[in-house]
Amino acid sequence: MNIQSLHIKVSLSVAAAALFVVLLSSQFFYQRSYEKSFTDSERSVQQLLETVQATAAIAAYVGNRELAQQVVTGLTQNDIVVGAKIIANKEIIGQHGRTSADAKQKLISINLTAPFDEKEKVGELAVVPNVPLIALRARDSAMATAIGLAAQAAVVALLVLILVYWMMTRPLSHLSGRLHRITPGDGNRLDVASVQRGDEIGLLAGDINALLHTVETMLEEERQLRHRVELLETRFRGIFEDSSAGIFLVRERGTLVTANPAFFHLTGLTEIPQSATGDDNIIARVFLDHEQASSLIKLSLITKRPHSADLRIRTEQDNQVRWVHCIFSPAGNTQQGATVEGVMYDVTQRKYSEERIRELAEKDSLTGLSNRQAAESALEELIQQAPVGGKEFAVMLIDLDRFKTINDTYGHDAGDKVLVTIAARLRKLVRDSDVVARLGGDEFLLILNHAGNIDTIKRIAQKILDAQQAPIEIQPGVLEKIGMSIGIALYPEHGDNALSVRKHADQAMYIVKRQGKNNYTFYDPCDKELPLAPSN
Amino acid sequence: MMKTFLLMIALMCSGLAQAEILVIVNAQNPVITLEKKQVMDLFMGRVSAFPNGQSAETLDLKTGMPLRARFYKTLTGKNEAQVDAYWATLIFAGRMSPPKQLADEQTLIAEVAANTEAIAYVTRQALPKNVKIVTELAARE
Numbered sequence: 001m002n003i004q005s006l007h008i009k010v011s012l013s014v015a016a017a018a019l020f021v022v023l024l025s026s027q028f029f030y031q032r033s034y035e036k037s038f039t040d041s042e043r044s045v046q047q048l049l050e051t052v053q054a055t056a057a058i059a060a061y062v063g064n065r066e067l068a069q070q071v072v073t074g075l076t077q078n079d080i081v082v083g084a085k086i087i088a089n090k091e092i093i094g095q096h097g098r099t100s101a102d103a104k105q106k107l108i109s110i111n112l113t114a115p116f117d118e119k120e121k122v123g124e125l126a127v128v129p130n131v132p133l134i135a136l137r138a139r140d141s142a143m144a145t146a147i148g149l150a151a152q153a154a155v156v157a158l159l160v161l162i163l164v165y166w167m168m169t170r171p172l173s174h175l176s177g178r179l180h181r182i183t184p185g186d187g188n189r190l191d192v193a194s195v196q197r198g199d200e201i202g203l204l205a206g207d208i209n210a211l212l213h214t215v216e217t218m219l220e221e222e223r224q225l226r227h228r229v230e231l232l233e234t235r236f237r238g239i240f241e242d243s244s245a246g247i248f249l250v251r252e253r254g255t256l257v258t259a260n261p262a263f264f265h266l267t268g269l270t271e272i273p274q275s276a277t278g279d280d281n282i283i284a285r286v287f288l289d290h291e292q293a294s295s296l297i298k299l300s301l302i303t304k305r306p307h308s309a310d311l312r313i314r315t316e317q318d319n320q321v322r323w324v325h326c327i328f329s330p331a332g333n334t335q336q337g338a339t340v341e342g343v344m345y346d347v348t349q350r351k352y353s354e355e356r357i358r359e360l361a362e363k364d365s366l367t368g369l370s371n372r373q374a375a376e377s378a379l380e381e382l383i384q385q386a387p388v389g390g391k392e393f394a395v396m397l398i399d400l401d402r403f404k405t406i407n408d409t410y411g412h413d414a415g416d417k418v419l420v421t422i423a424a425r426l427r428k429l430v431r432d433s434d435v436v437a438r439l440g441g442d443e444f445l446l447i448l449n450h451a452g453n454i455d456t457i458k459r460i461a462q463k464i465l466d467a468q469q470a471p472i473e474i475q476p477g478v479l480e481k482i483g484m485s486i487g488i489a490l491y492p493e494h495g496d497n498a499l500s501v502r503k504h505a506d507q508a509m510y511i512v513k514r515q516g517k518n519n520y521t522f523y524d525p526c527d528k529e530l531p532l533a534p535s536n
Numbered sequence: 537m538m539k540t541f542l543l544m545i546a547l548m549c550s551g552l553a554q555a556e557i558l559v560i561v562n563a564q565n566p567v568i569t570l571e572k573k574q575v576m577d578l579f580m581g582r583v584s585a586f587p588n589g590q591s592a593e594t595l596d597l598k599t600g601m602p603l604r605a606r607f608y609k610t611l612t613g614k615n616e617a618q619v620d621a622y623w624a625t626l627i628f629a630g631r632m633s634p635p636k637q638l639a640d641e642q643t644l645i646a647e648v649a650a651n652t653e654a655i656a657y658v659t660r661q662a663l664p665k666n667v668k669i670v671t672e673l674a675a676r677e
Contacts, residue, residue, distance in 0.1 A: 055625060058622060058625055058626065059629070061580070061582055062580070062581050062582050062626060062632065063582070064626060064629055064631070064632060066629040066630045066631055067625065067626060067628075067629035070629055115580075115612075115614075115622060116576060116580065116611075116612035116613060116614060117573075117576075
């Protein structure tokens with residue numbers, strides 16, 4: 001279609017140019033031809049006059065009217081002359097046809113001289129030229145010239161048009177048509193053999209083929225690349241979909257962008273609260289420790305590095321806490337703001353195992369109370385946490401009376417039963433936040449928090465002693481009452497470090513033992529000199 | 537040698553003298569002298585009267601006579617044929633007639649002597665008393 005219009009364009013251009021040239025040259029040549037014809041005609045008149053000049057001169061010389069009349073009559077026989085006259089001695093001696101006044105035209109005249117003396121002017125011969133006829137002939141002649149020229153120009157234009165069509169437009173049109181039928185990538189090429197030419201069109205065909213080849217190669221590369229990308233995408237999607245770890249993408253404010261099935265499986269969520277609720281904070285819905293999760297997200301965005309932590313997530317059953325290890329990494333920016341990628345996996349089992357290990361390390365296996373190490377570190381920790389002169393607490397050191405006897409009499413099982421029973425009683429009598437530990441053998445340690453009041457401590461100590469009035473069935477049918485000696489030291493009153501507080505509680509406990517057992521006493525610095533009679 | 541040279545000059549002088557043409561009229565004609573142009577206008581038919589108004593009759597020699605050719609050549613610069621063509625043109629137009637032609641110079645002189653209106657031309661010679669010269673034309677041979 002474009003080639004069609006190209007052809008039309010070329011044709012129109014050539015036609016317009018030809019028309020312009022024809023108009024211009026016709027105008028020019030018409031004018032010139034007209035003027036030339038006119039001049040020629042005037043010269044003809046002049047020559048005509050010269051032809052009869054001699055005779056007219058004779059007529060004028062002798063003033064012979066007959067001869068003059070003959071001359072002028074003869075002149076008017078010519079169709080380019082409409083009137084003629086001969087003047088001799090200022091008198092018209094011969095006239096024929098129209099006068100110059102009639103025709104309103106200029107006269108053409110020549111002087112007549114004496115036949116035998118060229119210096120003597122004897123008269124004048126004047127004619128009225130047939131200007132309309134001359135003009136008509138000039139016009140005809142000029143028109144013929146112009147038409148001839150126009151025809152010539154038209155023929156040349158037509159030839160140019162045909163040649164342009166034959167040598168340029170047609171091959172281009174063929175080339176274009178063939179190119180139009182080719183879709184890049186279908187392997188087709190322009191038939192270069194049919195346009196085997198050394199000119200630009202041949203070159204164009206070759207170049208187009210080269211271009212087609214390049215495009216095809218690029219398309220093939222693109223196709224392969226796309227294939228590889230698709231393959232990779234499938235793999236990554238597989239990893240994403242099948243991962244046991246929950247993978248999710250959230251925005252800075254906690255709205256979910258996307259998440260994999262494992263995420264929903266872990267969190268127990270079912271719907272994707274995507275664009276439906278733009279402000280839905282998935283972080284707050286998923287995590288129990290959502291403040292910590294939010295701060296991790298902010299941290300990873302600020303530092304541009306991953307940050308991780310063990311976090312608790314909400315579950316449908318509130319009694320069972322589930323733990324996940326969650327890694328937040330910055331994942332680039334979108335139009336809606338910065339996004340963070342989160343990866344979470346269930347670490348509940350590990351958490352419980354860890355707890356169990358800690359318990360094993362810190363608990364006394366028989367009684368379930370804290371062991372010596374746990375008690376000591378708890379004491380240290382308490383002292384470190386407490387600002388001097390701030391928090392107060394009491395340390396009770398308890399030793400069972402007659403335990404060795406029971407152990408020896410009834411065996412270890414009975415001893416163990418006693419220890420377990422006593423431990424349960426002690427645990428029950430104090431608050432959960434208080435530490436109850438078995439230091440080893442029949443020795444127990446209590447740390448009573450928030451024990452500022454001596455009376456409260458005394459009451460607790462008395463309650464402990466009272467509780468031991470209930471006998472323990474150490475063997476079927478064997479009941480025994482077990483007494484205990486309790487030494488109490490106060491922090492920071494009786495010592496500003498763990499060792500001294502314990503030592504002082506120990507001293508107090510020995511004092512009770514020496515004074516008859518089954519009682520309690522507070523450490524008294526005055527008793528310092530008393531301890532441990534060598535005789536006992 | 538010298539004799540020969542002198543003879544040649546004498547011959548030439550006599551030749552020049554012989555070439556002179558005399559224009560003559562009747563002795564009783566009041567015209568004393570005529571210009572060459574006046575002579576030409578009379579003989580070429582432009583005027584038919586002498587300057588004083590007296591009508592004139594031109595007398596010519598027969599066509600083919602040497603003096604006639606010489607006379608017209610001297611007068612108009614044209615040869616005889618041209619002069620005859622001139623007259624033919626005028627005769628063809630009508631109402632005009634060329635000078636009357638006579639047989640020889642003696643007839644011309646006799647006619648002029650007899651006709652007071654006549655005017656003619658002759659070679660230089662002795663003329664009778666009733667004929668007078670009005671002009672002389674120096675013929676260029």
